[in-house]
Amino acid sequence: MRSLPNILIAGTPGVGKTTTCNEILSLASQSTPPLNLKRLSINDIVKERSCHTGYDEELQTLIVDEDKLMDEVEKDISDGNGEGGWIIDWHSTAGFAVRWVDLVVVLRCDETNTLYDRLSSRGYKEEKVQENMDAEIFGVVTEEAKEAWDEEGQVVELKSVEAEDIEDNAERIIQWVQNWIKDQGQKDHGE
Numbered sequence: 001m002r003s004l005p006n007i008l009i010a011g012t013p014g015v016g017k018t019t020t021c022n023e024i025l026s027l028a029s030q031s032t033p034p035l036n037l038k039r040l041s042i043n044d045i046v047k048e049r050s051c052h053t054g055y056d057e058e059l060q061t062l063i064v065d066e067d068k069l070m071d072e073v074e075k076d077i078s079d080g081n082g083e084g085g086w087i088i089d090w091h092s093t094a095g096f097a098v099r100w101v102d103l104v105v106v107l108r109c110d111e112t113n114t115l116y117d118r119l120s121s122r123g124y125k126e127e128k129v130q131e132n133m134d135a136e137i138f139g140v141v142t143e144e145a146k147e148a149w150d151e152e153g154q155v156v157e158l159k160s161v162e163a164e165d166i167e168d169n170a171e172r173i174i175q176w177v178q179n180w181i182k183d184q185g186q187k188d189h190g191e
Contacts, residue, residue, distance in 0.1 A: 002084030004036065005102035005180045006077060007173065010093050010145060012136040014118035015107040016160040021089045023170035028177070035085070035177060042090035045072050059128050070095045093145045102180065104145045105173060107160035109136060114161055 009017050009024075021039050028035035046052055051069035052062040077086055077100050084102075093104055109115040115136055119129045135141065145155045158169045 001184070002082060002102070003181075003184075004083060004085030005177060006084050006086040006088065006100055007103045007105060007177070008088045008090065008093060008096060008101045008145075009105050009107065010090055010141050011107035011109075011160070012115075012132045012141060013091055013124075014115050014122070014132065015109045015136070016166050017089050017091070017107055020105075020107060020160065020166050020169055020173075021087050023166055024087050024173050027170050027174045031174060031178070035174070037085045037087050037177070040073070040076055040086045040088045042069070042073065042088065045069060045076070058125075059131065060125055061128070066095045070097075074100070092141065093148055096148070098148055101149070102154070103173075103176060104149050104155045105169070106142045106145055106155065106157045107169070108139075108142070108157055109161050110159065111161045112137065 007024075009021055011017050018041070025037055025039055028037040046062055046064055046069060049068075049072050051065050051072055053065050054063045055061070056063055073088075073096070088096075088101070109118075112133060116129065116133060119132055124132075142155070142157055149155050158172070159165050160169060
């Protein structure tokens with residue numbers, strides 16, 4: 001049994017996943033008592049551990065070897081006897097074993113002009129911008145998450161447009177972690 005929950009922060013590129021993860025970690029370290037949360041950047045794993053089979057020039061992205069990637073993710077999640085506390089930063093929920101994750105947070109940016117500007121400022125080609133815009137508009141990541149984590153309450157969709165949204169979302173997630181810890185303690189003591 002994990003002593004801390006694992007949380008997957010997902011969403012299309014440009015919705016603020018990494019910024020939100022960093023804010024969560026900052027709040028966790030300031031919490032009383034401090035929460036030993038750590039970020040697991042799936043992007044970094046793909047690059048650093050060669051979990052890809054090449055590069056798609058048209059979409060400006062690595063072609064992910066999902067099997068190899070998930071093997072690497074499982075190693076990290078199981079490290080430390082599976083104590084948990086991972087804040088997982090990735091655009092998708094595909095491939096993750098449901099048992100690895102206690103909460104899936106899908107960040108959404110419903111302001112298409114804002115998302116378009118964020119993606120364009122990254123230097124993405126128009127085709128990549130459009131693909132990500134379409135995924136966001138149609139809620140692809142949310143649907144993907146709900147298909148896998150169909151238990152009530154395991155998938156939460158949060159608005160991520162303004163800086164205040166990121167702060168509010170991080171605070172809400174820290175509160176959820178604290179409640180999860182409290183609930184686990186009650187279960188352990190038969191309450």
